[in-house]
Amino acid sequence: MRFLRALFLLILLTAVAGCGQRAEQGESEHAATDGDTIVLAAYRQLAPGENDGYYCSRILDVWEPLITADEETGEPAPCLATSWEMLEGGRVWVFHLRAGVRFHDGTPLTAQAVVTNLDWMAKEPRSTAFYARSRKTYYPNLVHVEALDELTVRMTFSQPNINQLYNMMNFGSPVYAPSCLADDGNFSGVAVGTGPFRIVENVKDRYVLLERNENYYGEKARARRIMVRSIPSPEVRFAALKAEEIMGVLDLNAMPPVLADELAQDERFAVSTSRSIMVRYLAMNGTRHPFDDVRMRRAVSLLINRRLLVDALYLGYATPTMNLLSIASPFYKAFPIEQDATEAKRLAHEVLGDRRQKVVYCVNGADPIAKGEAELIAYWLADLGLDVRIEALESPMMTAVMRRGDYDMARSQQGLPSGDPLYVFNGFFSPNGTRNKALSLGYDNPEIDTLLAALNTEPDEGKRRAMFDRIQAISVAEQPLVPLYYDETIAVYNKARLTGYRALRYGVSLREVNWR
Amino acid sequence: MNAWQRYIAWRLLGALPVLFGISLLAFILAQLSPGDPAEILLEGAGTGMPSDAEVAALRSYLGLDAPPYVQYGLWLWRLLHGDGGMSYHLGIPVFTALLDRLPVTAALAGAALLWAMAGGIGLGLLMVRLRGTAAMLLRGMAQVMLAVPSFLTAILLILVFGVWLHVLPTNGVESAAGYLLPSLALALVTLAMTAQLLDAHLREALSSLYAQTARLRGLSETRVLLSYALPNALVPVTAMLGNFAAAVLGGAIIVETVFALPGIGSLALEAIHYRDYPLLQGYVLFLGGIYVLVTLAVDLVLARMDPRIALGGER
Numbered sequence: 001m002r003f004l005r006a007l008f009l010l011i012l013l014t015a016v017a018g019c020g021q022r023a024e025q026g027e028s029e030h031a032a033t034d035g036d037t038i039v040l041a042a043y044r045q046l047a048p049g050e051n052d053g054y055y056c057s058r059i060l061d062v063w064e065p066l067i068t069a070d071e072e073t074g075e076p077a078p079c080l081a082t083s084w085e086m087l088e089g090g091r092v093w094v095f096h097l098r099a100g101v102r103f104h105d106g107t108p109l110t111a112q113a114v115v116t117n118l119d120w121m122a123k124e125p126r127s128t129a130f131y132a133r134s135r136k137t138y139y140p141n142l143v144h145v146e147a148l149d150e151l152t153v154r155m156t157f158s159q160p161n162i163n164q165l166y167n168m169m170n171f172g173s174p175v176y177a178p179s180c181l182a183d184d185g186n187f188s189g190v191a192v193g194t195g196p197f198r199i200v201e202n203v204k205d206r207y208v209l210l211e212r213n214e215n216y217y218g219e220k221a222r223a224r225r226i227m228v229r230s231i232p233s234p235e236v237r238f239a240a241l242k243a244e245e246i247m248g249v250l251d252l253n254a255m256p257p258v259l260a261d262e263l264a265q266d267e268r269f270a271v272s273t274s275r276s277i278m279v280r281y282l283a284m285n286g287t288r289h290p291f292d293d294v295r296m297r298r299a300v301s302l303l304i305n306r307r308l309l310v311d312a313l314y315l316g317y318a319t320p321t322m323n324l325l326s327i328a329s330p331f332y333k334a335f336p337i338e339q340d341a342t343e344a345k346r347l348a349h350e351v352l353g354d355r356r357q358k359v360v361y362c363v364n365g366a367d368p369i370a371k372g373e374a375e376l377i378a379y380w381l382a383d384l385g386l387d388v389r390i391e392a393l394e395s396p397m398m399t400a401v402m403r404r405g406d407y408d409m410a411r412s413q414q415g416l417p418s419g420d421p422l423y424v425f426n427g428f429f430s431p432n433g434t435r436n437k438a439l440s441l442g443y444d445n446p447e448i449d450t451l452l453a454a455l456n457t458e459p460d461e462g463k464r465r466a467m468f469d470r471i472q473a474i475s476v477a478e479q480p481l482v483p484l485y486y487d488e489t490i491a492v493y494n495k496a497r498l499t500g501y502r503a504l505r506y507g508v509s510l511r512e513v514n515w516r
Numbered sequence: 517m518n519a520w521q522r523y524i525a526w527r528l529l530g531a532l533p534v535l536f537g538i539s540l541l542a543f544i545l546a547q548l549s550p551g552d553p554a555e556i557l558l559e560g561a562g563t564g565m566p567s568d569a570e571v572a573a574l575r576s577y578l579g580l581d582a583p584p585y586v587q588y589g590l591w592l593w594r595l596l597h598g599d600g601g602m603s604y605h606l607g608i609p610v611f612t613a614l615l616d617r618l619p620v621t622a623a624l625a626g627a628a629l630l631w632a633m634a635g636g637i638g639l640g641l642l643m644v645r646l647r648g649t650a651a652m653l654l655r656g657m658a659q660v661m662l663a664v665p666s667f668l669t670a671i672l673l674i675l676v677f678g679v680w681l682h683v684l685p686t687n688g689v690e691s692a693a694g695y696l697l698p699s700l701a702l703a704l705v706t707l708a709m710t711a712q713l714l715d716a717h718l719r720e721a722l723s724s725l726y727a728q729t730a731r732l733r734g735l736s737e738t739r740v741l742l743s744y745a746l747p748n749a750l751v752p753v754t755a756m757l758g759n760f761a762a763a764v765l766g767g768a769i770i771v772e773t774v775f776a777l778p779g780i781g782s783l784a785l786e787a788i789h790y791r792d793y794p795l796l797q798g799y800v801l802f803l804g805g806i807y808v809l810v811t812l813a814v815d816l817v818l819a820r821m822d823p824r825i826a827l828g829g830e831r
Contacts (some may be wrong), residue, residue: 239687
């Protein structure tokens, strides 16, 4: 018995020691949350840290880009660069920086700091939890960048780069204090930006603690401290909101529609929504029968009742679309939603005749709503002569299956890191586009190729807009893939405790949030 | 070197080929599973569009362009020098990543073991001591606990103690209280199993000749139960709890996910998602090592508890 008592004591000590260690860390957090810290939560780590290409998401308002997007129009808007000039038909761009800006470490924002950032950004490839950080993508054909004076930066490209301004919006032009940039392309410590918040503590996999930047050049953030915790499960975020352990949720997939709707019934909470940058679509394998035939793709698009889909599964927290380009882009063109079951059946019959075709519909197994969506779409597609077999796959496996072309249909999504429509059009519609190949779309339209080439050199804004419109019209008509709807950013928060909480296209109005 | 030391050394040496085998198996399985780590990393949240050149460059940077046997050989060579390699998606040494997550998992495992041990032994003793309806109720309760899966228990506990009563945190481990609900959710099934196993073995022990002899000597029923029957009945219970501890130390993926605990289990899930081969290899080795050490410890404890059990499997 003495031995058993000793064994029991040993286990007890192990548990207490483990808890004790966490409790010590907990004390640090308790000190941080004590008082006026607002605690929010996201489904992922919004500050993955030193080895992430951006260190943290743009939505934390820690770092700022040279160019941002106007929240209403999506057009390029000044941020750290207040004005700019395009010279030599787009081969040279000159940016004038905002005066009087200081990084969180007190050093001033200078043209040389921007040059250092661009040199650092060239250390590719760099993976991130958000969008790949690639200088080649955001600054195509950049050959030289130099500081003309204290606040002027000149970029020289080997080819005209008319759309450069759109390329540089948000994730395209982050600027950090040179002191936090490591030689290997990572960060040497906490990211030091110019934003209204600075990072005071970042505990991996648990939380990031932000503090108001008292020296911010613009209107200061209202909250003194905000903690953003990482809570992967939506049900747990829901419970944490109900238990008032967190005051709000943010980021993509902040709250599934059904849970947001339930929270909205509770008088303590409010749901704020905004048009998201994310478009959900149905990819079609255009390299094999039957979706190598434009009539079959059109038939699927015409048959799907997007409105019903959105109302039934997303409770209205999404907007039907036939256009792959995100509504966040200033070049987005609205097209009427076509739904015509008779025409769809006629087109499908032209392709299939009286035969029935077996098709494989891949869906991310971790996304329960996408699985429900697949069931509904599969039910509809039976009317076209398509016998759908749904395969719920792990996300990386699904990516591999699609690249191999070993599927027929798959549900996927696309965001927009900058405002540049070419990011999406080149990726999906160019024969060598990365997404075109990765999804085995097999799409090739010579007219689109010509338009994409012309857009690289056409400086006239009106003509450019017309070309973007034309590409969108072709894609809506030919449906190389079938866009379904664009998301709404759902931000649920405790309205009894917070003010200023508003969903933005990407994230929430963090700098306006405060205790009520 | 005495018999115990020889036994421990023999068991540890015997574990080496096992660990090598499972690491090789894990590597082969990871290589066979579809998905390119470089592509997954560059795609970020599934919306990035890395070019073929960018993917190729990252593959080269990560050493993925080498033939698989070279990759495995390099990993093994580094391991022999105490280097578990770098995690692809975290960008930090594998051993650091594992050690970062270990305290949470260790505390969770310790707390769950306490629940299972104290609760299971207590319940088992009550089941033996009580009679009639009370005993039936306890046995019924143990059956219910066995039938309810841990994720459902977890959600119920969150609802009751976090959302309704506001007495315990719904997630996270910012204080020691954060471990109460996840460890309970994790332990409940084992607690019930422990109680049932103990109940059965105690009843067998109490009807044995030595227990009857003890009663004839005038010892009280409680004394017979605690001093004679319990030590014998605890032998199989200890073996079961040992396996439970090893399983939890390897990562309780569902409970860690539900309660947002940054432990070993969620790290393993990340490694699988990102096809992070070095991290996966490190995790498998860690898991294997834990099992080897825990089963060794259990064997030693059993041998200490019951002198009839000789080390090496002979009785």
